[in-house]
Amino acid sequence: MGQHVHVGGPKLPKVRIIGGGLTGVLAAFQAHELGVRDIELHDRFDQLGGQAVPRQDHGLELRERDLTFGSAADPVRRLLESHGVPFEDIENRKGAVTACNGDLTYTRDFNGPALRTRDLGLSPLAGDSLADRIRAYPTDIAQALSRICQWRLGAWLDEVHADTAAAIGVSRVFPVGPEIVEIAGLKRADTNHDALYGIPAPLWGRLQSLGASTPKDGLGPFFMRLRQALVRLGVTLTAPSFVSPHAALAGRGADEVVVWAADPRPLFKPFDLEAPKPEAHSLVTYILKVRYAGHPPLEVRNFTAQGAVTRLRLYETRGQVLLAAECLTETRDTDLRREIHRLMAGFGGAGLSLGETLAIRMEPRWDILSLDAARKLTHLRKALTRSEGAAFVAPRWEEQDVAARHAALTLDLAQALQVSAPAVLAA
Structure with a gap:
């Protein structure tokens, strides 16, 4: 991706980013791509990546959630590769299990x-x-x-x-x-x-959708490389650093753009707006060691409307295949293993052997958007625009797709900086 710098033009504003998750990190790279050279990135934790950073067990990454990118043409992947962050191409294997008249239908590549x-x-x-x-x-x-x-x-x-x-x-x-x-x-x-x-992609020749990529060597090294790349660009990393909404709003200089890439809920209070009520939505993830005769990565979703498991993900870390079972509730070990085998029966389940359970973790998820939350986020964005104009950038927090969220963020950043956005993203 080429640079979009105003050569000989006025000095671009400083960009201050609150939140060191993937959205905040991408905002820093994109601000630099748009010509900004004074960039600060603040995060309340001492490492970048937020909730996407996996815990470790004897060198194995325990991924409650996964992070995949597109094929070589993916703008986000291209942006990061241009700064020396390597990716590995993978086959995007996925499947689904649906119940029909008491029988299970196993669908591959969809x-x-x-x-x-x-x-x-x-x-x-x-x-x-x-x-x-x-x-x-x-x-x-x-x-x-x-x-x-x-x-x-x-x-x-x-x-x-x-x-x-x-x-x-x-x-x-x-x-x-x-x-x-x-x-x-x-x-x-x-x-x-x-x-x-x-x-399903192969049934109508859309084989390009089977291509994807994953950060080389795992997510831990990925976020370390992102940090190193930002340091090479001269981005000021301040972590741990807690920046309150009041400090972000009241402390914004006249020639400064703020990107709030952190949790949006604290922003409601300064505008006397009612924040969305936290959704009572938690999932329990079990991570098991497995032996599998097939080829990870593989994601299988459960649409039977039965059992506790909503999704299975098989992935490889340091030569060991792990299985992450995402569940609606806690479940007994014997029931969990029985359900895993039932869901995997159409995806090489005969070659799947379940080993020890390495981790069990319950955590809230914010990917379920209520109508109330959507309306209140719209009201918040309008309040921010009235108060700060384009100089306070509010990412599309509710957008699940990384590429779509990044494209929208790039356009908003370009507007705040009053520069032209990259054509590949603005198209």
Whole structure:
């Protein structure tokens, strides 16, 4: 990616970034890419990466969550590679398990639900809730999808924002029954059909979607390399450093841009706005040593609306394959292992041997967006714009996709700095 520096133009403002997770780190790299040379990055912890930094057990990375990037054309990967951060290409293996009439359907190369239907017709998308999105499907799909989402979320779907569909893996449904050529034709002809229906990649020649990448040598070295690259660029890293919203707002200089890449909830109080209520949503992750005859990485999602496991991830760390089982609740060891084998039966489960459990961790997740939270985040952004103009950048905190969040952040940064955004991201 090329530099976007105003040669001979006025000096660009200082950029101060609050939050050292991946969003904050990418903001620092992008600010430098846009020509800024006075950049500060603050984080309240003593290392970059936030919650994405895995714990260690005898050198093995215990990843409650994973972090993957796109293929060689991914703008985020290209940005980081341009600063010496290496990646490894991987095959993006994924699958899903769906229940139908008491039987389990195993779908390869697609990680959404596969649901039977006799009708591909759609109603117009009307409304912002997850329930509104589900109502657009034919009745047989909508009923099955509602059961899956209620099992997964334990909430009224009319109160959950439609964007949550991506977080829980139901943004697209593979309609089982109609011919693939009919589904593909509708997807090509109509944006609603393309948004709501999906097809396993090999069935319609979209093999490029199977390509992805992962940081070389694991996530721990990845964040260390990011830190080293930022230091080489002259970015001032201040950690541990707690910056309150009041300090960020009141302390902002006239020639300074602030990027708040940390948790947005503390920002509501300075504007006398009611913050979103924390969602009562926690997941329990079990990490096991395994032997597996297949090829990790592999992600398998559970859409049976039964059991405790929502997702399985197999990954390799230092030559050892680990399995992370994401669960709705704590579960007995024997029940967990039985459910893992049931879900893996269609994905080389005969070659899977489960070993010792290395870690059990319950933690809150903030990827479930309520309609209330979405409205309040919109009100917060409007208040920030009225108060600070473009000089206080509020990232799309609710956006789950790293590339989409980074593209939006880049455009906002370019506007704050009054420079042109990179064409690859602005397109």
